[in-house]
Amino acid sequence: MSRTTGGGDERTGRTIRSVEIALNIIELLQERGRIGVTEIANDLGHSKSTVHSHLRTLEKRRVLVREGDGYRLSLRIIDMATRVREQVGNYDVIEREVDKLATETGEIAHFGIEEYGEVYYLCKARGSQSVETKSRIGTQQPMYSTSLGKTILAHLPPERQEQIIESCRFEPHTPHTITSPDALYEELETTIERGYGIDDEENIEGLRCVAAPVKNGETVLGAISISGPTSRFTDERLHTELAEHVKRAANVIELNTKFS
Amino acid sequence: MSRTTGGGDERTGRTIRSVEIALNIIELLQERGRIGVTEIANDLGHSKSTVHSHLRTLEKRRVLVREGDGYRLSLRIIDMATRVREQVGNYDVIEREVDKLATETGEIAHFGIEEYGEVYYLCKARGSQSVETKSRIGTQQPMYSTSLGKTILAHLPPERQEQIIESCRFEPHTPHTITSPDALYEELETTIERGYGIDDEENIEGLRCVAAPVKNGETVLGAISISGPTSRFTDERLHTELAEHVKRAANVIELNTKFS
DNA sequence: CGGGAGGTTCCCCCTACGGGAACAACGATT
DNA sequence: AATCGTTGTTCCCGTAGGGGGAACCTCCCG
Incomplete structure (x- = not known):
């Protein structure tokens, strides 16, 4: 669960679990390309229902797209990057x-x-x-x-x-x-x-x-x-x-x- | 609270509030460049403490960076975009x-x-x-x-x-x-x-x-x-x-x- | 037709999240 | 220097929101 934050300074304090789960999903998607609910659930050790509501949220907000059998990151990410x-x-x-x-x-x-x-x-x-x-x-x-x-x-x-x-x-x-x-x-x-x-x-x-x-x-x-x-x-x-x-x-x- | 999802098909079902808040913060940051806790809290209608823990989470996960007085999106977004x-x-x-x-x-x-x-x-x-x-x-x-x-x-x-x-x-x-x-x-x-x-x-x-x-x-x-x-x-x-x-x-x- | 795998829905229980308020750290203004 | 205003941080509480289990649906394949 804890990651090595090799970078600058260690931050401490409360963090929000659901957001971390969502980010884990995004990161997984970024590595794997296009994957489905079950695979994500297994990999992250969460229930399918949990992953499902996350995917729904992220899809609603256009962070990812449902494509055939599975989800992939949306091109909106590219827009964000351009602005950054x-x-x-x-x-x-x-x-x-x-x-x-x-x-x-x-x-x-x-x-x-x-x-x-x-x-x-x-x-x-x-x-x-x-x-x-x-x-x-x-x-x-x-x-x-x-x-x-x-x-x-x-x-x-x-x-x-x-x-x-x-x-x-x-x-x-x-x-x-x-x-x-x-x-x-x-x-x-x-x-x-x-x-x-x-x-x-x-x-x-x-x-x-x-x-x-x-x-x-x-x-x-x-x-x-x-x-x-x-x-x-x-x-x-x-x-x-x-x-x-x-x-x-x-x-x-x-x-x-x-x-x- | 509800947004026009002008796109393809309307999705219904449970979504996760904290994730939506996080995404709102990210979107705001994307528009404004570099801003602080209070400004975000006011704009999104959340308490400062809420926004604060979100920012902490996003910073820990390297989605954004603290720069001088405020936060901005991290360059990791660019990496994500490249992969997409x-x-x-x-x-x-x-x-x-x-x-x-x-x-x-x-x-x-x-x-x-x-x-x-x-x-x-x-x-x-x-x-x-x-x-x-x-x-x-x-x-x-x-x-x-x-x-x-x-x-x-x-x-x-x-x-x-x-x-x-x-x-x-x-x-x-x-x-x-x-x-x-x-x-x-x-x-x-x-x-x-x-x-x-x-x-x-x-x-x-x-x-x-x-x-x-x-x-x-x-x-x-x-x-x-x-x-x-x-x-x-x-x-x-x-x-x-x-x-x-x-x-x-x-x-x-x-x-x-x-x-x- | 039947079995299996993946996706979706339902519901319950508990916790972790949102908010209010207090506290701390600056900076400006006089 | 002293005061006030502003912004960031911490603490704590109550509750509703989210994670998980299991049932259910859908599709595919034999």
Whole structure:
């Protein structure tokens, strides 16, 4: 019943059971695609009648649709997502710059935001020679092993930074992954000095990334990055041409963005 | 308390109040962006304590985030949306063909799906000379006044077709909008015969569209369309070149799509 | 025709939810 | 600094709303 809330701070207090059940149903549906009452009831350990009234509620509210024999999530979710995206700063500019970055460099470009102590990809664009990665819009990655994550982390206010790092469970994804708070703090230091963050095969073997922070005054909104194979991402190119590219893109977004 | 469920069929039976409250909160958040407990409580007519426990539940489950003074929807919604999209047939192919259609014709292209008696835009691409429309991924449009809608409707099984048309409230958006079931049935007839559907300034003045159905065997998955200004969408061009384009795109999607 | 699986309905009992009110944490205004 | 107003949080109580069991319906398959 209890889930690991690996993220930032642990919340305590009363929560509402029916809402949690509904969310469990939604999450299950999200994983499985299209399923029926009985399967859901068995999986969640609830009676069919309970699940049934939930499904009815969610269908009435157009969160899900009955399709053939079973239910699936409704397309309204997509509408919601679009609105969420638009609420984040000036999304149009971000998208345009990510696209531009990908075309100019030929590599893969991302824009990410911190939430719950992880990086969420807000948008992504692939250049002409970009490698295929499993990244997908909306998925999250750890902060400590990605260029986006480390860059954002470096520019967060100290107390939030600590909070996140403390609740981090460092798992080595490759031999290069940073696995201790101390090493991470040091890396953040150099990230600040340098003005951009890098990921040297720390998350995926053979993949290097450069990221620059996008700030609004003193607060970080997120970061923008380019990723590519070590073969093309030489030390030379990474620290000159590519670093310049992400910094320029970040700058353009900053200039074009007026936050609330 | 009761909402107009304009869509397909009216559902009756027990629904769960707490879940509805939670959904109301989510919807409010979706409209307003970032708001606090008191504002939500006032707007929904609930006590602050009630709203508070709901917010706590939703925050725990990462549906929303506390940001500064207030809450906003979390980026996890975007992840959910991405998965929903991927569950729809072969989304990659659809996206590619919509893009291609837009580039080839220079106009604006859409792919839409029927749900709750309306058309939902699943994806969209803009060509080089495309006009700006207010359409957005995830938004819905009426069936009877759009080329996508009429095309899908024409190919739906008779009982579902009737069901939707009966629950339709025909509102004239322009002088050309079809406003009676009879006229609509007739139009659907010709749509079937012709093999593609058109919208001749029925939804937006000055805008014409052509759409072709995308089917999987006997069932319609959705439809793909091109839209543009009447000046460029002459009878001649619309019924030859453009109609061919959408039909070809629809065909490619059909061939590349293996449904469950 | 009969059996089985999944969906729907009914009803009961208990709990967990909604609401009111008190409490706490800021901030502004004078 | 002191006071008030505003917003977020906590506590507690009474009850109605929700979870569960079991019966019932529907469809499919042999």
